[in-house]
Amino acid sequence: MNAKTLLTAIAVATTLTARGATGQNDGIITIAASKTSKPLVERWIEGYKTLHPHVQIVVMSGGTTDADLTLTLAPTPSNPQETPTKVTYVARYALLPVTPASNPLLADIQQKEWKSKDLKKLFFRAEDLDEEYEEATESKHNRLYDKLTVYSGSSRKSVTRTFAAHFGRRADDLRGNRIAGDDLYLLSAIEEEKTAVTFNTLSNLYDLTSRTLSPNLVLLPLSVKKAQSEALLSGNLDETLQLIESQHIDLIPVEDIGFTYQTTDADIDQFLRWVVSDGQQYNHQQGFLRLPQNS
Amino acid sequence: MTTQHKILLAAAFSAATSLAAHAQTISGTISDALNGDPIAGAAVKYGNGRGVTSDIDGHFSIGVKSLPIKLTITYTGYRPQTLTVYDDEEDIEVKLTEQRNFLNDVVVVGYGTQSRTQLTGSVVTVKADVFENSTASTLDGALSGQVAGLNVTAASGQPGAESSIRIRGGNSVNASNDPLYVVDGFIYYKDASSSGTGLGAIESSLNPLATINPNDIERIEVLKDVSATAIYGSRGANGVILITTKKGKLGEKKAHISYGYSIGLSSVSKHLDLLNASEWAQFQKTYFSNKGGYTDEQIKALGKGTDWQDAVLRTAVQQAHELSINGSTDKSRYAFSASYTDQDGIVLNSGFQRYNFHTNAEWELQKNLKFGINATYGRSKQQGLTTTEEQVFNSSPYSAGITNSFVYALLMPPVISVHNADGSYNFTNPYEYAYFAIGDHAANPVYDLKESVAENVNNYLLSNVWASYKLGGFTLKATVGLSSEKLTQNYFSGAYTSLGLATQGIGGTGNRQTDVWQQEYTLSYNKELGIHQIDALAGYTKQTSTSTHSAIRTNHFTNETLKQYNLGDGANIYTPQTGISESTLNSLIARVNYTLLDRYNATATFRADRSSRFSKNHRWGYFPSLGLSWNADKENFLAHARHIDYLKLRLTGGLVGNQEIPDYAFSTSYNTGSYGGSSSYAKANTANDNLKWETTASYNLGADLGLWGGRFNVVLDLYYKKTSDLLLDVPMGFANGVTSQLQNVGNVENKGIELAVNGTLLKRRHLQWTASANLAHNKNEITNMGKTNNVIQGADNQQILRKGEALGSFYGLQFVGIVQNGEDVSQQPTVNGLTPKAGDAKFADANNDGKIDGNDRVILGSIQPDLTYGFSSQLQVREWDFSVTFAGSHGGKLYNALGRRLEQTGDSYNVLSTVKDAWTAERGGNTLPLASTSRPFSYIDSRYVQSASYLKLRNLTIGYRPRLPKSFPLSLRIYATASNLFTLTPYKGYDPEVSGGTDRGAYPSARTFTFGVSITL
Helix, strand or coil: CCHHHHHHHHHHHHHHHHHHHHCCCCCEEEEECCCCCHHHHHHHHHHHHHHCCCCEEEEECCCCCCCCEEEECCCCCCCCCCCCCEEEEEEEEEEEEEEECCCCCHHHHHHCCECHHHHHHHHECCCCHHHHHHHHHCCHHHCHHHHCEEEEECCCCCCHHHHHHHCCCCHHHECCEEEECCCHHHHHHHHHCCCEEEEEEHHHHEECCCCEECCCEEECCECCCHHHHHHHHCCEHHHHHHHHHHCCCCCCCEEEEEEEECCCCHHHHHHHHHHHCHHHHHCHHHCCECCCCCC | CCHHHHHHHHHHHHHHHHHCHHHEEEEEEEEECCCCCECCCCEEEECCCEEEECCCCCEEEEEECCCCEEEEEECCCECCEEEEECCCCCCEEEEECECCCHHHCEEEECCEEEEHHHCCCCEEEEEHHHHHHCCCCCHHHHHCCCCCCEEEEECCCCCCECEEEEECCCCCCCCCCCCEEEECCEEECCCCCCCCCCCCCECCCECHHHHCCHHHEEEEEEECCHHHHHHHHHHCCCCEEEEEECCCCCCCCCCEEEEEEEEEEEEECCCCCECCHHHHHHHHHHHCCCCCCCCHHHHHHHCCCCCHHHHHECCEEEEEEEEEEEEEECCEEEEEEEEEEEEECCECCCEEEEEEEEEEEEEEEECCEEEEEEEEEEEEEEECCEECCCCCCCCCCCCCCCCEHHHHHHHCCCCCCCECCCCCECCCCCCCCCCCEECCEECCHHHHHHHCEEEEEEEEEEEEEEEEEEECCEEEEEEEEEEEEEEEEEEEECCCCCCCCCCCCEEEEEEEEEEEEEEEEEEEEEEEECCEEEEEEEEEEEEEEEEEEEEEEEECCCCCCCHHHHHHHCCEECCCEEEEEEEEEEEEEEEEEEEECCCEEEEEEEEEEEECCCCHHHCEEEEEEEEEEEEHHHCHHHHCCCCEEEEEEEEEEEEEEECCCCCCCCCCEEEEEEECCEEEEEEEECCCCCCCCEEEEEEEEEEEEEECCCCEEEEEEEEEEEEECCEEEEECCHHHCCCEEEEECCEEEEEEEEEEEEEEEEEECCEEEEEEEEEEEEEEEEEECCCCCCEEECCCCCEEECCCCCCCEEEEECEEEECCCCCCCCCCCEECCECCCCCCEEECCCCCCCEECHHHCEEEEECCCCEEEEEEEEEEECCEEEEEEEEEEECCEEECHHHHHHCCCCCCCCCEHHHHHCCECCCECCCCCCCCCCCCCCCCEHHHEEECCEEEEEEEEEEECCCCCCCCCCEEEEEEEEECCCEECCCCCCCCCCCCCECCCCCCCEEEEEEEEEEEC
16 A cells, blocks of 8 residues: 555545535445455446446445445354344355475475365364374374474355355364465465465465466366366366366365345345345356356 | 534544654553453553563553564463564453463562563462362461471361471471461561460360461462572461452452352271270279179179260261452452351360451552451360370379370270269279279269360450552562451360369469561562563561460369359369460561563572561571572474473472570569468579570472473472571570570471472363372481480470480380290399299390480481371363362371280279270280389380371362352352371371370361352352
8 A cells, every 4th residue: 555545545535524524325236345356346336337337336344334235255153142143145156275385394295295184184183082092193204294284264254154154063163374365365474484284265276367276386186086176187177167166076165155234225135136046156256156056 | 423424533543643653652451261251460562672561351461663563471370472463453352362381471479470481499379279178277287298298297186276387307406496487478477486375274275277267278389499489588388378369350340249158077087996894894804903893794784784985976067158259440459257166176176166257459550559457366276185284293184195085995904884873973993093083973974074174265366457559660569467366275174084183173274465567668670671570679578566465373272163154163273374475576678579481490598587576686687588490491402392381390409497486585684473371583594694596507409390281290309407596495504494495506408309290281172181189208307406415205205305316206125025834034124123924025135234224215207207208189070070189298207106905904994995905915916015003114115106107088179060050149159078087007096196206195187078159149
């Protein structure tokens, strides 16, 4: 951010204030979205505005609490004291485990086919003392897990909770270091520590322009069928999306993304209806999965 | 808010963020991952050694120049978390998970707390579950077998009686060997001068720990070595027991209310095998004059007769109610408890009752300013046995081994009935002609016990208020408190009781009021500077103790209805006893803990004490200590050893002192009395201007090892203690007007090894099994006695203080057998100038001078055990829980004076059935001599210095927590406990656990079965 950004912001604010003063406030929708999901939202808006140019839709930061719509990547815990929140699911995302390409332990990582049990051992602390005991009595030379540092998100909105829940654990059970901020930064964090491993959405792992895995990342080879493995290790985003959409792979967490809101109006309803139908065409482009056909 | 305004704010926020990026504030909340409770006091470190701590709600905020920034969040007992903050769009949520690791414990130490990783001293923690599983009414009963090197010996089975607690052996002869007790940071001071009212005649004294309800205890820390105890300087020599009571837990806003009720039945754990009526009458006829004139037929018809042992024992009922409430608000926390215990003793008319109210609360009055109050008020009452008291002349029943009415019951001839045919008490006993019969009236022990009064009633208030203010790394704390106790002793023995026979009834009452004021002012400083961590403390404490007592006794009663409440009826008045005793102790304390790289720890402690108990020139005592420890597991060469969680090595050394002697022992004093109707003064003590501190130099080498993910923990300690300038009662020549004087003479050494292990054998969701064991060996030796070697002690001269031997060594003849028929006695040493004949006892002629006398006495062992050990295990299977605790001791000896008395044959008293195997010409025998009315040798012999080794099943508990519907607002636990279920011991008396080393017929121990329920809302 710099002075230019500031001037732009002030200009937008001035415009909106002027609109408010003249009573022209209809058709403005505010959407809170994280950095990870913001490109998808912006792509939807772009597509929607080609059909409804009069509607103004503004994307706000993920921390905003009073936007009309909030795009949520992680299931929110039910809190009976909060006002009931409605959800419209609009996309899905998949999580894959990665490590920096420069990881000195890369050969050891790639030599392995990572099963569910291995991923649990790598990413989570032992579930009980018996498991700790088993781990502790294993030869330390075999403990690749101990040489790798796990990075995960601490935010309630992080996909970390999805990842943990998929393996039957809680986010608090993850080993290693945490980050505060958008999940996008997990990839920044593992850049700093070469022996790190993390997980992330396809939208963050793949270059959306070249449609390939970011060159400084390597996927952990998962213990899946050969064809599935080839598709994943091809590094091609579209093949990966196609695979995950068409087949259930137990090792890959998949979760819905939804717009949450308290109330809607006609404009918002119309926008939501468009996103779950026509808007789905943009999901792949931004690295997200489409809603299932029958949803 | 309108949409435009939302957008406006968003835009403005974004802009502001952008502009102020060089000075932004990030904030967050730290909480427990499991229960969501906020964690106050967690350290948030960032940048180059900077940091903040979370507030009471777990909040923190820090100003940073730019993002990202790496934070390290630590809180003792939780896994540290490294968190890199990339943006501040929302508050940071840090959830810490508990770390199961022995070294992550926070340990309560003198005047503060410390992480176990930083500890240099030897400190053992006993958690609340130990007290919850025990049904003991005082905490010492629950501590037995729990801590390596802490030896608890019950003085007797009397409910509410005190125990002897020794940490790493005894250091002292005449000064106290009891550890120092500190309750919630405040010294609970049991003054050596304040144990009685001057009344006497009451056998048991009330346990000072009876003022603390075990269920109020959250944890106990036992400080064993000098690095830990030196902060208590003058009173640290015998170890320190820090008691922390339960408090409301911060963040738990819902009040926890629990109620517990238990009821139990107790019975004697062992019966002595005495002769029954037939056996006793036959015995009398065979060996003595057959006073009863029984024919053989009549003897056979007597059968079992009266079992006097059973007649004075009973199945006793005990019950307890407990109510506790604790919780917290945003700025305060509180705990309150009320309890009532009513425990009947297994001997008639004995028991213990206690009401106890305890509260513990603190408030955060303003930011950084806290205020707290701890208060315990209660009343305990103990009904014990009257004692015949030790007399200095030979003809007293005490010197003949009849110490109280319970012992007298064991001696009663079984041909004598308790009651007459009309139901009245039987006061006729033709066999009693020695001590307890006057004219036609003989004492009846059942009547004695039922009608005599021997009460200790203690009303106590332990209270303190404190305030602390935190300023940066500094914390200033001031505490003022009062420990006030009013002890009343009541005593009455009517004209038909053993003790009242000669005086037509005797009674008395005594009071002691003890007020101990304490003030403590401390300044502590805590700072982390990168790899350095400093925790420093300095302070001043003052203690003022005033104790007054008064006692009056009268005899010759004409009306016993109101007993001790009508002492004016006694025609004869003893000289009233009154007195006052005052002492002060001023102390300066200082301690610095330094930790480098979380690996290397040092603790330097210094305390200077000024005690009024010593002569003017020697009042100051200086007690320094230094402790070092090394967390070796954090070194590179161990960092990847997967099976090792932690390995710590500790080394400490320093000086501590002992001032637990009576007030004014350095000065000349006189006892008042009356003589010929006028007052008289008798010299009680002669001045010693050189009386000074007893000091103990102590060294400890220890290791803490944790293996397999917290599954197995080992603590090993080696120690050496040398006590110098021993406070010893040295015999004085007649010219001094006193028999002895307290002087600083000699040295005592204790050296030993302690091992404690605990392990989690299984831990699954519905199955948990833990076990712990400890073992300790201590060698005690008097290494110097100055010019006063060989001080003989005890009513039977049974113990000796001798250089090269242990404290509490027994001294007597070595029994070698019985002279048999036809044995050549010409070579036998003579006894009292006579050659022994067949049927006489033989003793070793230790000095080979051909005669048996006092010079043939040898050391027969000591009260010091070679090994003490304990084992406990807990198992939880779904809703069921089981726990078991064993405690044992090996190698110690006990003088069985009761056994000696009960194997002494005669025509008055009953005897043990072992006497049936006494030597006779026909069948021989090699243990007891031919039965006769001869009194035993005036010196004790090895037959009655018996092994006090034992293994006891202290506690066996089974509990059940039924699954209640979730709509039920409470949880429930039902349990059953067996205490003292069995004792394996070669000891021939009731119980090998008798403090002091002499069993004169101590109140027998009980086996108790308790059933209880606890309800928590």
